Amino acid sequence: MRHYIAVVHKDATSCYGVQFPDVKGVFTAGDTLDDAFQQAREVLEFAAESWLEDTASEFPEPRSIDELRRDPDFLAASQDAILMAIPFAPALSRLAAE
Numbered sequence: 001m002r003h004y005i006a007v008v009h010k011d012a013t014s015c016y017g018v019q020f021p022d023v024k025g026v027f028t029a030g031d032t033l034d035d036a037f038q039q040a041r042e043v044l045e046f047a048a049e050s051w052l053e054d055t056a057s058e059f060p061e062p063r064s065i066d067e068l069r070r071d072p073d074f075l076a077a078s079q080d081a082i083l084m085a086i087p088f089a090p091a092l093s094r095l096a097a098e
Contacts, residue, residue, distance in 0.1 A: 001087050004062040006040050007074075008033070008082040018084070021074045022060050023047060033082070040086045048088075062088070 004023065010016045015029040016036035028043040030036030048059045065083075068074040 002062055003085040003087055004044060005065060005068055006084040006086050007078050008036055008084055009080070010082075016082075018043075019077070020044065020086075021068060021071070021077060022062050037084055037086070040084060044086055044088070 004020050006018045006020055008016050008018050015031055016033055017027065017029045018036050018040045019027040020040075023044070026043060026047040028036070028039040030039045051057075051059045063071075068078075
């Protein structure tokens with residue numbers, strides 16, 4: 001199973017904000033880390049389904065953590081962050097097969 005790396009930030013007065021370096025514009029939040037993880041799984045699945053329906057291009061492939069660590073934008077975004085590995089939603093393979 002493929003995983004997308006999610007970058008999680010939390011300020012003292014905020015929720016846990018989650019973004020995906022490999023899927024620009026996709027983000028979510030949760031009140032707890034568990035909630036943020038669940039929200040991240042759901043938003044990734046929703047984004048992938050919408051992407052396949054709305055564009056002619058493939059959903060972006062996830063990069064490995066080693067590839068991400070060579071990306072200056074990722075290094076800046078992940079500074080003082082929590083990283084999560086979010087499993088790629090199995091619903092995508094069903095959608096692609098239809």
